[in-house]
Amino acid sequence: MKSVLSLQVALFVVIVAALAFLPVFASPYGLTLMIGMLGYVTLATAWALFSGPTRYVSLATVAFFGIGAYTVAVFSESMAYPLLLLVSAAIGLLVASVVGFATLRLAGVYFVIFTFGLAELIRQLVTWYEVNMTGTLGRYIFLPVTPEGIYWQLLGLAAITFAISWGVGRSRIGLALKVIGDDEVVAAHCGINVARVKLALFAVSSTIITLVGAIQAPRWTYVEPVIAFNPTVSFLTLIMALLGGANRLTGPLLGAVPLFLLFEWLSANFPNHYSIILGLLFIAIVFILPRGVLAFAEENWKRWRRHEVKTVPGVAE
């Protein structure tokens, strides 16, 4: 069992290392594609880190993504780059803690819409502040960060996110979260501090999302609230994670990569009928996987797991 574990870790390291050399081979467009894809893989994985086990569907992704991007824009002239990332992460963490503290008692669709409202509220407040206090709205980012640099940072962040997600899945917290997702009352009776566990996960997940925004922002040169807080980011993240299966470690990855490539292919080849085809595909996916997307993933996963348990006995959840 130990050797299997170290083999897996080794494999993970090799894959990340191989991906790290990609910029050497890839064309600029290939690199851009990988940046976009890594961005969404990280977002979806971080999203699923909290929303997968707790089943809290969050639309606040872009709130934190935007906070990251905006912080970089605001301080890009006055701070060293690594410090910028730290400050963004700190702000993201702070906001997530406050918000999480206030909201995690909401449930179901109320939480969904609440988080959407939150993203809009933050955008409105940033706008109002910029307009009335600083008298400017758009901010320029002229940082000497190359696409390769952004790629490596995102890759590093993605790797860390996977590691955290994997670690959480194996730890006591992971188990606690599963119980919360299944039944909160049972969880509380088992002596799990439901609120604290949820809050911690929400904070970690949001901080990672904040960092994705902070890392990607220099690519845009110009940031204004409409650009930084584009709600599409929340929706795409959600759809990718749900499609792949939000409570699997690699589920968000399996949702994000094909969907991202599909979006890219559609917008390149069918710029005028993009929406229609995308919509039909969505409907088709829901119907072709007749027992629901999540159920389908679950079912297959169970089948794989059975298969696996046979070949690799002793690997626990």
Add this chain to the structure above:
Amino acid sequence: MKTFQRRHVLRTTAAVLALAVTDLGTFALAQDKTSVRFGYAISKTGPNAGGAGITTLPNYQLWVKDVNDAGGLEMPDGKKLPIEVIEYDDRSSSEEVVRAVERLATQDQVDFILAPWGTGFNLAVAPLFDRYGYPQLAVSAVTDKAPDFVQRWKKSYWMLGGGHDYAKALAAILADASKAGTINNKVAMISVADGFGIDLVTAARPAFEEAGIELVYDKTYPVGTSDFSPMINEASASGADTFVAFSYPPDTFALTQQSQVANFNPKVLYLGVGTGFPIYGKNNGDNATGIMSLGGIDPNNQENAAYRKRHEEVTGVAPDYWGSVITYASLQMLQEAIKRKGLDREAVSAELSTGTFQTVLGETKLEENQLRKLWWTGQWQNGQFVGVAPSDRDGASKIVLPRQAWTK
């Protein structure tokens, strides 16, 4: 961690690698050209689609059709090559527009890239145009920083002026009218809390002060506001003869409607983007007369009149009175520069900077990569939105103040 999932990761990674590597394999063969490839990324969906769909996209389509109908794009040796278009939808997202332009430059290797719509998006892609050596004719971008950008990105061209230009022209008009006793020197002003509104309002405040105009109401409202009656009531009660709104199209339309309902009749009514849309004139008929905004045309310019007619025939909609004609003119400049210099982007860029071109605007020449001969203020007169400032420019119409009260 499951080995099976590992395998998945591996498989996905391999697919991505393969994809990235094939990128390397595709390159344009240096064969005899049979066509010229133009590419652009534009917002066909999302919140920017409305603006891009009126000012930018129809003009790109019209120009390509015009050129191809005439046999193609003329090269220096007199040969004509048809234009081939590669079009992407940026879905109103910065990340998408950056990726699409990168794709056009490195994957599709188009000969020229046309600019996207909007100030933010033009800035987002400017470093890419610069890195890959494409001239960027940014029309739908209003920015006071154009002189800096030109230094930073040598092949960028800024065609629609900056907030200060429009604000100063307006301040001058108001100061004159106030001196002549037509209006009092009080102004009520609102602006949309977005790039355009803020740029203009921050330019307008000092410009008004300098011109001796008093701001008695000055508020900013968020994008997406649908009810303007509180602001109209406040402005109406403020005693100002002038109402200025640096607004977006839906706001401009709503402000016009709600001012009529509230019987709010400022002697000078200046509204933002959307005032120059043909639908504005159509919806408001005689009531539009006297309303001012940014942009305008010279009603006696035959070239422009012909362009407007053709635009409506080909695309089915009339062009707006501000950015449309400039978008088309920017393409004509590019066409002419290619005719003089061929497909060498370096030479074409130099020609764009220094050359003089005959376009639908008349004789057009850039000053430090910026188009400065623009109509800073326009006014609806006799069913057309005509340029009134700078008043000493050829073809300027005479401003008519005060505007008439709403007719019902």
Add this chain to the structure above:
Amino acid sequence: MLVTALLSGLVLGGTYALVAMGLTLQYGIARIMNLAYGEMIISAAFLAYVLYADAGINPVVGLLIAAPAGFLLGYVVYGVMMRPLVARAKDKASLEIDSILATFGLLFVIQGVLLVIFGANFTSYNYLNVAVDVFGTNIAANRLLALVMALVLGGGLYMLLTRTLWGTALRAVAVAPASAPLVGINVDKAARMAFALGGALAAAGGVVISMYQTFTATSGVVFTMKALIVVIMGGVGNILGALSAGLILGLVETFVATYIDPGLTLAATYGIFLAILLWRPAGLFGRASR
């Protein structure tokens, strides 16, 4: 000034309430989280525009065409798309996820079709843009119409749901879809009816809104989100909740714009929405069990 602000607020709120009532029926009773709701509104707005601009049919008559069309669309969409999803859903959560994904797809399809037909341009026309004097304040007739319709439809639906057998059946379906068949209620039929009614309300709202608000093929999302906020704030499935939440939002926006700063209207909207949810996690009129 106070009366003016109060009236403007109520009129604005009327629009919000009108838009939200259909969604509360669809989500509350038919249990379909319809993300394509705003696209149904926009489709009706375009229909009204085409009827008015090209055929000269005035939008009030257009209303009589659009509402039944909306009903029919809702009926068909539920029958073709939603019923299989409801049939296969094993619990509330999986139906929610399925319906979110499927209507997300529907949203794109409708939007894409509208884009192909009408392009991305801003569309607007003037109709009934005349002042009506209400207690000395000038109110636009078209906006007043939205408020009146919200009140009449809201009141009518409330009566229908609480005072008729049919309405009681609908409410039973909303509360306990699993047990309703035991007392002889055809759940499928009731849900389909509620969804179709929601479609008719969306269409009616779209027609009225098109008289005074500029719209584009892509602006449906704005309406969906506003409607969702009102629905959640009022409590899912509660007509009176939607009505009062809509009016509250309108009042808040207008008062903030008048007395504080127009720049903070939307911030105030979301602020009050978040505050209400924190105070009552199931919305103003929501049942605690939800």
